[in-house]
Amino acid sequence: MSALETSATTSPRASADRRVEVKGLSKSFQLAKTTIEAVRDVTFDVRRGEFVALLGPSGSGKSTVLNMIASLIRPTAGEILIDGKRVVSGRATPNVGYVFQRDTLFPWRTVADNIGYGLELSGVSARERKERIAECVARAGLRGFENAYPSALSGGMRQRAALMRTLIVEPQILLMDEPFGALDTHTKIDMHEVLLRIWEREQQTVLFVTHDLGEALTLADRIILFSARPGRIKDMFAVDFARARDAVKVRETPRYAELFQHIWHSLGEEFIKGRSA
Amino acid sequence: MRRYSTLGTIGWQVLICAIVLSVWQWGYDLRARLPWLVPDLLDPYFISKPSMIFDNFLIQSCLKSKLGVFNGWFNGEFAKCLTRNENNLWAATAITLKNTFFGFITGVVSGFVAGLILGRSDRLSAIFQPFITAVNSIPRIALAPIIVLAFGIGDMSKIVTSWIVVVFLVFFNTFEGARSIDEGFTNAARLLGASEWQITRTVVIPSTMAWVFASLTPAISFALIGVIVGEFIGAERGIGRLIIESEARGEASGMMIAVVVLMLVGVVLSAIIWRLQAYLLRWQRQRSAE
Structure with missing residues (x-):
């Protein structure tokens, strides 16, 4: 056990400080006649305002865990508490925002109408909606594209619009499922900048699923490493770079290289296991 | 997809219409000379002729009387014709x-x-x-x-x-x-x-x-x-x-x-x-x- 891990796992915390509590979470799927165990006995907490990355190879169940927290999938065993309240699957938890891997912007709505969708649902007046949409459009750097349909945008622009559609309702907990997985490296780092600036300002509690170690290091306070199927927590790592971080410069520090190497081997083992499974 | 000029497309469309209408109108007249070329179906008894259809159209729509005189809009002939035939x-x-x-x-x-x-x-x-x-x-x-x-x-x-x-x-x-x-x-x-x-x-x-x-x-x-x-x-x-x-x-x-x-x-x-x-x-x- 290295000093890196202990600092993340043993620091005592008041229970009021816990935003998300995941207890003994398991999930099995029935596929044809075989049972696939996707997640096995996963337990962790997330503090208020913490940025946690769930890192692991594909098939390690990290997205399944996220989707259970989001109430999209019903767990086979275990429970999830958000602000002390149990998550009921199929019912959206207030204050929780979700950003999908694939942008799910509605193709029949313009960029502005997509971003304002959540406000429309809760009956916010057209005037207030317009103001808040304009603000979000500006923050996402989408000025001039308000009336374009998503099909006219590039991948990065679409993902920014999708991010704003989630953020406009000001969720305090943000669940992100490989949101930048489909973007090229440069666009991805741009998106990291966008996300870091938003997070620094609003201090949401973030759960960020990724298989990209560099991304996890750039963004997170803590990395939870998942093993290959069945997904279990293999390790946890504190990422102790100073805030506010610069998504490009942070990668050039010796500490980044040190952490990267340290986690890389552990992650690599799981990638190999995942391949042979 | 290759783009064709609109004018050319319209030109072809007009030409096709002209050919079809001409064959319809005059095709059967050729039968006297070239009986092997013209099928029975072109007989105006079955399919009429564009000129006859147009003429009959004017009559049925009450624009023209059966005697071949155009009905006036203002002297009430048109309206009278309409009321005479319930299914005009x-x-x-x-x-x-x-x-x-x-x-x-x-x-x-x-x-x-x-x-x-x-x-x-x-x-x-x-x-x-x-x-x-x-x-x-x-x-x-x-x-x-x-x-x-x-x-x-x-x-x-x-x-x-x-x-x-x-x-x-x-x-x-x-x-x-x-x-x-x-x-x-x-x-x-x-x-x-x-x-x-x-x-x-x-x-x-x-x-x-x-x-x-x-x-x-x-x-x-x-x-x-x-x-x-x-x-x-x-x-x-x-x-x-x-x-x-x-x-x-x-x-x-x-x-x-x-x-x-x-x-x-x-x-x-x-x-x-x-x-x-x-x-x-x-x-x-x-x-x-x-």
Whole structure:
């Protein structure tokens, strides 16, 4: 056990400080006649305002865990508490925002109408909606594209619009499922900048699923490493770079290289296991 | 796709029309000299001639009297002619259009609603599946005589015939559309706090629209077919009735007028649908700016 891990796992915390509590979470799927165990006995907490990355190879169940927290999938065993309240699957938890891997912007709505969708649902007046949409459009750097349909945008622009559609309702907990997985490296780092600036300002509690170690290091306070199927927590790592971080410069520090190497081997083992499974 | 100049395309279209009309008009005259070239079908007794059709059109539409004099708009000849013949071309077209419209609207609305409900409910679709398959395998037109018997020779039987051919078409398309909705969209809406009804209104209906519209152009032709068949079987007015009457008199030009009018009506209705679709589904047509 290295000093890196202990600092993340043993620091005592008041229970009021816990935003998300995941207890003994398991999930099995029935596929044809075989049972696939996707997640096995996963337990962790997330503090208020913490940025946690769930890192692991594909098939390690990290997205399944996220989707259970989001109430999209019903767990086979275990429970999830958000602000002390149990998550009921199929019912959206207030204050929780979700950003999908694939942008799910509605193709029949313009960029502005997509971003304002959540406000429309809760009956916010057209005037207030317009103001808040304009603000979000500006923050996402989408000025001039308000009336374009998503099909006219590039991948990065679409993902920014999708991010704003989630953020406009000001969720305090943000669940992100490989949101930048489909973007090229440069666009991805741009998106990291966008996300870091938003997070620094609003201090949401973030759960960020990724298989990209560099991304996890750039963004997170803590990395939870998942093993290959069945997904279990293999390790946890504190990422102790100073805030506010610069998504490009942070990668050039010796500490980044040190952490990267340290986690890389552990992650690599799981990638190999995942391949042979 | 290669782009061709609009002018060239129109040129070809005009040429094709000219050839078809010329063969129709004068083709049979060649028979005296080249009997092996001209089939019997070109006999004006069967298919009339463009000139005769146009002439007869002017008479039937009360623009011209039977003696070949143009009816005046202001001396009341036109109006008198209209009242003399209850099923004049204008009245017949109006009545057929009216019944087509009602059959179409009721068919589209009921097919859409039923398709949406069954498409969103696994349970209901499982229950109704065999009945729908059974009823759908009936050629709907075969029901027309029964419908006329049940609803009489008035407008109602035409609307019902028209409805029954339209409703299934729209139903199946809506049903398929509602089944194939991307779960990502419904999940995104749900996680943003949408209720089931809000999901239906803001996700299910818009994403089903493309499927619904794909059925509307055939639906409008089907609606017209339903009305005409209903009128063939029993009616006092309408274009179908005009065709039956002309056939009884052995008057090809009368039938052809009705056919041409139906064609124009069909084209106009399809164009309306197309414009509506281009507007409502405008999000589909904007392509990437990259």
